[in-house]
Amino acid sequence: MSMRMRKKRNFEARMEACNELLLAQGTSGILNMKEAAENFRALVDFERAFGNGNPVALEIGCGKGGFVIALAKQNPDRNFLALEKMSNVVLTPMEAVKAEGVQNIRFLNIRAECLPCYIPEGSLDEIYLNFSTPLPKLGYATQRLTHRNFLEVYKKLLKKGGRILQKTDDRDFFEFSIGEFEACGFALEKVTYDLHERGNPEWNIVTEYERKWVERGLPIHRLEAVFKGE
Numbered sequence: 001m002s003m004r005m006r007k008k009r010n011f012e013a014r015m016e017a018c019n020e021l022l023l024a025q026g027t028s029g030i031l032n033m034k035e036a037a038e039n040f041r042a043l044v045d046f047e048r049a050f051g052n053g054n055p056v057a058l059e060i061g062c063g064k065g066g067f068v069i070a071l072a073k074q075n076p077d078r079n080f081l082a083l084e085k086m087s088n089v090v091l092t093p094m095e096a097v098k099a100e101g102v103q104n105i106r107f108l109n110i111r112a113e114c115l116p117c118y119i120p121e122g123s124l125d126e127i128y129l130n131f132s133t134p135l136p137k138l139g140y141a142t143q144r145l146t147h148r149n150f151l152e153v154y155k156k157l158l159k160k161g162g163r164i165l166q167k168t169d170d171r172d173f174f175e176f177s178i179g180e181f182e183a184c185g186f187a188l189e190k191v192t193y194d195l196h197e198r199g200n201p202e203w204n205i206v207t208e209y210e211r212k213w214v215e216r217g218l219p220i221h222r223l224e225a226v227f228k229g230e
């Protein structure tokens with residue numbers, strides 16, 4: 001994703017028009033996950049945000065949102081939070097959700113580092129990490145979304161038995177993630193290095209990035225990490 005992306009035409013007015021879907025925006029001044037972990041504030045009230053008490057899942061880095069929108073349509077009795085740090089990017093799925101009248105998605109235009117400010121502890125069933133920016137291990141490991149500093153916060157946000165579902169094309173990042181999940185006491189299930197080996201499984205919702213890599217013939221890695229509770 002280009003850092004110098006041009007703002008979309010009429011950006012402010014279009015964001016404003018989707019305002020009822022946006023639960024949070026900005027940085028909250030939180031700089032890293034260590035700091036975040038000491039700042040649990042849980043500002044979002046799910047019952048109020050969604051108008052019901054259905055279970056809530058979170059996608060971190062939703063991009064254009066094709067995945068979370070398809071998942072939400074398949075599961076009208078579940079609620080979905082779509083988090084994306086780039087406001088110019090998150091506008092696309094917000095407009096789609098509004099236009100299509102999808103009822104069970106709300107957006108957080110924040111960095112993942114700010115999650116504890118908004119999400120109550122022990123409140124999520126699932127966290128989806130689809131093609132998270134891999135970032136080089138050298139020098140940037142602590143910013144990877146599966147670094148143990150992040151996993152320790154996800155553990156606080158998840159219900160006991162909740163799970164993290166990760167997909168990536170980046171083998172180094174995948175293997176790093178496996179090590180971090182294990183170090184943090186998650187139980188790994190359904191680990192595959194080639195999700196599309198025999199074609200796309202019928203249950204799998206292909207994301208925008210996934211489509212790109214699959215078309216280039218790259219294998220997709222996937223795992224589920226279960227939080228057993230401690």
Ligand SMILES: C[S@@+](CC[C@H](N)C(=O)[O-])C[C@H]1O[C@@H](n2cnc3c(N)ncnc32)[C@H](O)[C@@H]1O
Binds near residue numbers: 062086110111131209
């Ligand atoms: C490579 S894209 C993948 C998009 C989408 N999930 C897909 O699979 O097509 C990664 C996305 O994560 C977002 N992202 C990266 N780091 C983030 C962070 N720390 N907090 C929130 N979003 C982040 C980026 O802005 C980008 O939209």
